[in-house]
Amino acid sequence: PVPGDLYRSAYGDYVAGKADLALSGFQTFLQRYPDSDLADDAQFYLADCYLLKKEYKTARAEFDKVLAMSSDYRKQSLLKRAYALEGSKDLKDRDLTLQALIKEFPDSTEADSAKDKALLDSLADGSGLPQAGRFEVTRVIDGRAVTIRGAMVDGVPKIGTAFVAP
Secondary structure, eight states: OOHHHHHHHHHHHHHTTOHHHHHHHHHHHHHHOTTSTTHHHHHHHHHHHHHHTTOHHHHHHHHHHHHHHOSTTHHHHHHHHHHHHHHTTOHHHHHHHHHHHHHHOTTSHHHHHHHHHHHHHHHTTOTTOOSSEEEEEEEEETTEEEEEEEEEETTEEEEEEEEEOO
């Protein structure tokens, strides 16, 4: 098959949620066509297949390969690398990865996801939160005081708004 056909087949499996088939297809593609224009795409989706399969250490290593080979997928790979690190309980490196993402791409949707993660993590211990109902708390995140307003729903904090005081 030509490179594009093999890639499209693997990507079709990925989109269909067939992680094992997609993984095999992307591996074959990268072995046969490592210098293809689609190699960085294939590497990204290969890494994501490992993340979907909850093989976190392998996913992290594969996202590191994406970061080394492509700037096109950098922000997405940083975010997904952080997810893999969280899955493998490497929270210090996860936090460093999220900080790098926010610093490099502050206005991206990926940075927004990283900021949301930091907000939720700041509420994880439950300190200062009611058992039920609305809340307003202030947490220090990245050295800044952030006021978080939300509500407890079935014992889980749901964020309504968060802002940094001027």
